[in-house]
Amino acid sequence: MALVAAPAMADTTVDLPFVGGQAKRLVTGAFPQKGALILQRTRPPLLETPFDVFDHSVFTPNDQFFVRWHWAIIPTEVDVASFRLTVRGHVNQTLTLSLNDILALPQAELVAVNQCSGNSRGYFQPPVPGAQWSNGAMGNARWTGVLLKDVLDRAGVKAGAIQVRFSGMDEPVVPDAPDYMKSLAIDHARDGEVMIAYAMNGQQLPLLNGFPLRLIVPGWYSTYWVKMLSDIEVLDQLDTQFWTKTAYTIPDTPGGNVRPGETGFNLVPISRMLPRSFITNIKEGDAFEIGTSAVARGIAFGGDAGVSRVDFSSDGGTDWREAELGTDHGKYSFRQWQIRFTLPARGKQVLMVRCTSSSGEVQGDTPIWNPSGFMRNVIERTAVVVA
Ligand SMILES: Nc1nc2c(c(=O)[nH]1)N[C@H]1C(S)=C(S)[C@@H](COP(=O)(O)O)O[C@H]1N2
Ligand SMILES: [Mo]
Numbered sequence: 001m002a003l004v005a006a007p008a009m010a011d012t013t014v015d016l017p018f019v020g021g022q023a024k025r026l027v028t029g030a031f032p033q034k035g036a037l038i039l040q041r042t043r044p045p046l047l048e049t050p051f052d053v054f055d056h057s058v059f060t061p062n063d064q065f066f067v068r069w070h071w072a073i074i075p076t077e078v079d080v081a082s083f084r085l086t087v088r089g090h091v092n093q094t095l096t097l098s099l100n101d102i103l104a105l106p107q108a109e110l111v112a113v114n115q116c117s118g119n120s121r122g123y124f125q126p127p128v129p130g131a132q133w134s135n136g137a138m139g140n141a142r143w144t145g146v147l148l149k150d151v152l153d154r155a156g157v158k159a160g161a162i163q164v165r166f167s168g169m170d171e172p173v174v175p176d177a178p179d180y181m182k183s184l185a186i187d188h189a190r191d192g193e194v195m196i197a198y199a200m201n202g203q204q205l206p207l208l209n210g211f212p213l214r215l216i217v218p219g220w221y222s223t224y225w226v227k228m229l230s231d232i233e234v235l236d237q238l239d240t241q242f243w244t245k246t247a248y249t250i251p252d253t254p255g256g257n258v259r260p261g262e263t264g265f266n267l268v269p270i271s272r273m274l275p276r277s278f279i280t281n282i283k284e285g286d287a288f289e290i291g292t293s294a295v296a297r298g299i300a301f302g303g304d305a306g307v308s309r310v311d312f313s314s315d316g317g318t319d320w321r322e323a324e325l326g327t328d329h330g331k332y333s334f335r336q337w338q339i340r341f342t343l344p345a346r347g348k349q350v351l352m353v354r355c356t357s358s359s360g361e362v363q364g365d366t367p368i369w370n371p372s373g374f375m376r377n378v379i380e381r382t383a384v385v386v387a
Contacts, residue, residue, distance in 0.1 A: 014038055014050065016134040017284060018122040023132065032076075033206040035063035040131060044069035044170075045208060049136035054299050055280035058326070058334040059111075060139035062201055067208045068116055068137065068222075070180050073171040075228065078212055085151075085196075085213060089165075089234035092156030099198070099212055105146040105154075108195050110218060112332035113140045113301045117221040117248060117270050121373035126260050128373035135278060135380075140301070140334040143216045145197035149190045152234070157186065163235045164189040165244070166215050168228035182224050182248075183239035184217065193218050196229060218332040219272050219304030221374075223248045244269060249372075256375050257368035272304035274377040275363050277337070277355035286384045288343050296323075297338035302357030303377075306331030309356045314341045316350035317365070317379070323353070331358065343386040351382045 011030075016023045016038075026039045027050060040046035047067040049060060080099055087095040115138035122132040131137070152164070165183040172179060188194065195216040198204065205211040210227025217224040223243075239245065249267035250256035255274070258265055277300035288294060300310045306328070311320040326336030343349050356362045367378040 016122060018132065018134075019125050020127055023122070031067070031208060033063060034067070034208065035061070037064060037067070038134070038136065040133070044072040044074065046131050047208075048133060049139055051134070051136055051280070053136075054278065054334075055297070058140055058299060058329060058336050059201055060141060062141070062203055062206050062209070065139040065141065065200070065206070065209055066116070066137050068131070069170060069208075069227075071170050071172045071177070073173060074208075075169050076207070078169070078207070078228070080212060083212055083230075085230055085232065087151060087155040087232045087234075090158045090161045090236040091152075091234050092158060095151070095155045097151070102146055102196065102198065102213065105150050107144060108147045109142065109144045110193070110195060110216065110332065111140065111142045111329040112216060112218040113138060113273070113334060114222045114225055115273055117223050117374040118372070120376040123367070123376060124369060124373045125367065128371055130373050141200045142202065143195060143197040144199040144202070145195045145213070145216070147192055148194040148196055148215070149192050151196060151232070152190060155234070157190070157234055158236075160236045161186045161234045162237055163239050165233045165235055165239050165241070166226040166229055167231040167233075168210070168226050169230045170228060178242035180226070181239075181241050181243050182226055183235065183241075183244045184224060186234070221248075221270050221273055223270065250374050251370050255364070255368050256370050258370055260369055270374055273301075274303040274375060275305075275307075275355040275357040275361050276301060276303070276377045277310055277353045277363065278380060279351060279353055279382050282351060282382055282384060284382050284384075288349075288384055288386045290346055290386050291342055291344060293340055293342050295338060295340055296351060296353075297336065298353060299334040300337055300353070300355040301334050302331060302355065302359070303361065304332075305357040305359035305361070307335040307355055308358040308360070310335075310337040311354045311356070312339045312341065313352040313354075314343060314349060316381075317352050320354065343384070346386050348383050349386050351384060352379050354379045
């Protein structure tokens with residue numbers, strides 16, 4: 001498949017309300033197979049979903065799904081006839097699978113949120129280095145493909161296997177830089193949920209989201225969701241490669257939370273996601289008429305569990321009321337919520353939304369902090385003006 005240029009689209013700008021001041025970014029349609037996305041970096045691309053997209057559907061359209069790559073050498077086309085996925089290492093037989101071989105395996109399907117560990121990093125206070133994302137480094141899609149377990153079973157995992165390491169077709173720009181790879185524990189890899197996807201929302205994956213194959217690790221941050229997956233290696237010892245051992249680690253403290261400047265904590269690999277929720281139809285600064293009934297709606301997800309309830313406050317967190325939930329597309333999906341409310345007092349009012357997961361985790365009231373700016377999941381606040 002070769003890339004075709006996206007249709008011409010006028011560039012506009014967006015203001016992201018970061019703590020250190022607003023960031024003006026270009027909204028571009030210049031990337032292949034992609035529509036309007038917020039441009040943070042061109043090479044390698046960092047493209048963010050404009051937040052209003054999340055108000056239209058719980059499924060994030062492929063052409064507005066965010067994009068994140070670590071290294072700039074990304075194939076601009078993949079030949080579907082010669083493409084092969086290798087499965088090797090601590091297995092009975094090495095496999096070299098064509099896309100037709102993959103398509104011949106039993107089909108699996110799952111709706112799941114793909115969220116960057118650093119989603120919302122731009123709101124960390126004090127600020128931390130790294131991609132300055134607003135809240136759009138996430139998306140929800142129906143993924144179709146095969147179970148990783150089925151592929152590993154065909155190769156025959158030998159006794160003593162510890163981890164499985166995944167690598168894609170992208171490459172670092174300098175030869176001694178570490179190729180992007182991630183590993184999962186062998187039991188996780190064989191849990192019957194981790195998938196190798198060839199389709200997203202019923203279409204083949206956009207190249208920038210990993211065509212022709214990507215790993216889906218439901219409930220875990222997308223650093224593990226290796227794109228353009230071409231190599232699977234079963235390891236009989238722990239992976240000591242940079243991207244698993246050193247990068248993408250969080251403090252081994254409750255919620256990955258430390259005080260700014262704190263030292264002396266242990267680091268562990270980031271893993272499962274935490275519950276989050278957002279208002280999608282009301283923006284900071286929107287005007288409301290006193291005493292008039294209005295509707296708030298948005299999305300929530302439970303992290304690595306489903307959404308049990310969503311509560312809404314229109315008075316800065318004093319009173320909370322339970323919102324009505326939309327269709328359940330499975331525990332790893334966005335879930336829509338909505339509620340009717342009235343604002344009884346003039347002036348500034350703070351709207352808040354809070355998700356409780358089906359495993360009983362609740363979003364917290366105070367933002368967490370860690371030096372990498374990972375795992376933000378505080379209850380978000382939207383101040384509106386009542387007149
Ligand atoms: N091959 C490859 N896969 C990758 C990455 C990468 O740099 N190379 N980045 C990971 C990270 S950190 C994120 S956030 C997601 C982004 O997925 P998306 O671009 O489809 O939204 O891809 C993951 N998979
Ligand atoms: Mo990421």
